[in-house]
Amino acid sequence: xxxxxxxxxxxxxxxxxxxxxxxxxxxxxxxxxxxxxxxxxxxxxxxxxxxxxxxxxxxxxxxxxxxxxxxxxxxxxxxxxxxxxxxxxxxxxxxxxxxxxxxxxxxxxxxx
Numbered sequence: 001x002x003x004x005x006x007x008x009x010x011x012x013x014x015x016x017x018x019x020x021x022x023x024x025x026x027x028x029x030x031x032x033x034x035x036x037x038x039x040x041x042x043x044x045x046x047x048x049x050x051x052x053x054x055x056x057x058x059x060x061x062x063x064x065x066x067x068x069x070x071x072x073x074x075x076x077x078x079x080x081x082x083x084x085x086x087x088x089x090x091x092x093x094x095x096x097x098x099x100x101x102x103x104x105x106x107x108x109x110x111x112x
Contacts, residue, residue: 002031003058004080008047010035011071019050022070023061029053049080 007019016033024030035048052058058079066077 002029002052003055005050005052005058005061006047006076006078006080007050008076009073010044010046010048010075011073012044012046014044014071016048019048022065022068023050023052026060026064028057028060030057 005023010019014035016035019035020030020033023033029052030050031053032051033048034050036045037043038045050061052061062077062079065075068075068077
């Protein structure tokens with residue numbers, strides 16, 4: 001398994017093949033490109049992840065592409081970090097949604 005990079009500030013019109021081509025410059029190996037889209041609308045969210053073939057390829061990509069002008073925008077490229085707490089993330093947390101009814105919102109009434 002290679003090193004996963006976060007790529008931010010992407011133009012919304014960019015496709016995975018375009019990103020692959022940019023990251024594969026200078027002989028670097030790209031294992032996978034995944035652009036993140038909004039679950040509800042399917043629209044791009046302006047960031048994604050690129051898995052490079054090696055740490056050396058990842059370091060070169062960060063060095064050369066962080067700040068690189070792509071589609072009129074400076075890219076943000078760094079090593080991806082695991083989400084704190086894991087899970088699917090996003091959204092409103094868990095439990096009942098506003099207007100779902102039920103539940104006492106009066107606060108805790110017990111003693112210590």
